Amino acid sequence: MYTQSFNVPDTPGLRSVPLAPSTESAESQARFDNKIDADGKIEPQDWMPEAYRKTLVRQISQHAHSEIVGMLPEGNWISRAPSLKRKTILIAKVQDEGGHGLYLYSAAETLGTSRDQMLEGLHSGKAKYSSIFNYPTLNWADLGVVGWLVDGAAIMNQIPLCRCSYGPYARAMIRVCKEESFHQRQGYEALLVMMKGTVEQKAMVQDAVNRWWWKCLAMFGPPDADSPHSAQAMRWGIKRISNDDLRQKFVDATVPQAKVLGVTLPDPDLKWNEERQHHDYGQIDWDEFWSTVNGNGPCNKERLATRVKAHNDGQWVRDAALAYSRKRQTQAIKEAA
Numbered sequence: 001m002y003t004q005s006f007n008v009p010d011t012p013g014l015r016s017v018p019l020a021p022s023t024e025s026a027e028s029q030a031r032f033d034n035k036i037d038a039d040g041k042i043e044p045q046d047w048m049p050e051a052y053r054k055t056l057v058r059q060i061s062q063h064a065h066s067e068i069v070g071m072l073p074e075g076n077w078i079s080r081a082p083s084l085k086r087k088t089i090l091i092a093k094v095q096d097e098g099g100h101g102l103y104l105y106s107a108a109e110t111l112g113t114s115r116d117q118m119l120e121g122l123h124s125g126k127a128k129y130s131s132i133f134n135y136p137t138l139n140w141a142d143l144g145v146v147g148w149l150v151d152g153a154a155i156m157n158q159i160p161l162c163r164c165s166y167g168p169y170a171r172a173m174i175r176v177c178k179e180e181s182f183h184q185r186q187g188y189e190a191l192l193v194m195m196k197g198t199v200e201q202k203a204m205v206q207d208a209v210n211r212w213w214w215k216c217l218a219m220f221g222p223p224d225a226d227s228p229h230s231a232q233a234m235r236w237g238i239k240r241i242s243n244d245d246l247r248q249k250f251v252d253a254t255v256p257q258a259k260v261l262g263v264t265l266p267d268p269d270l271k272w273n274e275e276r277q278h279h280d281y282g283q284i285d286w287d288e289f290w291s292t293v294n295g296n297g298p299c300n301k302e303r304l305a306t307r308v309k310a311h312n313d314g315q316w317v318r319d320a321a322l323a324y325s326r327k328r329q330t331q332a333i334k335e336a337a
């Protein structure tokens with residue numbers, strides 16, 4: 001469905017902006033600009049404008065937080081998966097999300113921000129994470145829909161990030177996308193099985209699709225005209241495709257999948273537009289999106305409280321690891337003396 005070979009043309013849907021002015025030496029700036037213009041990679045040791053660094057730390061750390069918080073709505077279902085096979089798959093998936101968070105924190109650390117600083121941002125509520133994880137997973141059909149639609153939207157957004165101008169982020173995303181592709185397929189397959197089941201099972205799938213569809217469309221971020229970061233991020237080669245263009249690609253890819261599955265996407269305005277060669281779709285409720293992003297969604301408080309508790313409960317592990325590492329160092333010094 002979505003693979004590494006998914007082809008993403010460079011068709012920026014946004015006006016271009018000049019490179020951000022810098023107070024650093026003109027020579028360093030020119031080297032950076034040339035590399036960006038030549039579609040090269042910026043590496044951690046390279047000079048970069050502070051605004052570029054800041055944008056990357058913001059985006060990569062928020063992405064890492066999303067992966068870690070994203071483990072929660074699915075983790076809730078590990079003990080209630082309907083079969084051993086589904087439980088094994090779900091454990092592997094949740095573990096993968098934890099791994100994605102760790103690659104991404106590591107990528108952000110190469111920009112000079114410590115993991116503790118990033119976690120402080122998450123735990124204090126200052127840093128954002130994806131709006132989608134503030135909604136509840138009410139039953140097993142939700143887990144299938146999270147795989148199909150939430151992971152599907154995530155891949156659509158993340159494949160272009162494999163070509164991001166910052167090397168460590170781009171390389172992390174290649175592995176993340178391979179794993180996400182599996183996640184999306186397993187969700188879709190779980191739904192296909194349910195859709196061959198009883199009337200009640202089919203109704204559960206449709207109900208879950210009804211509840212998640214619009215939230216997934218909002219995952220791509222605000223419309224381009226209201227997206228403060230997009231134009232500059234595209235100029236820097238961080239973002240390759242705009243929020244609205246990715247949303248459109250997702251809608252176009254999902255409509256035929258819904259047909260095969262036998263579910264209706266809950267949008268009376270959804271229809272093929274021959275002239276645009278794309279599907280038209282209805283209005284997203286942006287007030288609801290911003291309310292959720294700003295901390296007032298159905299699960300924001302619960303998600304943060306769970307993360308803070310997990311971090312605090314793990315303090316003894318970090319203390320023990322540090323104590324062990326100090327002991328090893330002391331031993332090594334003694335042996336060398």
Ligand code: BYC
Nearest residue numbers: 063066067070097129130131154219220221227228229230
């Ligand atoms: N939720 O100017 P914009 C996953 C914020 S992981 C919350 O367009 P940008 C998965 C945005 O941060 C999914 N906030 O920003 C994991 C900004 O606020 P700040 C996560 C959102 O950065 C486990 C403001 O709105 N994926 O799927 O150019 C299991 C203005 O927006 C959202 C990533 O993080 C949102 N949905 O574009 C299963 C991918 N959208 O920072 C699945 C990497 C926007 O100024 N990130 N905001 O306070 C990106 O590609 C970009 O950061 C975004 C936003 C497209 C998300």
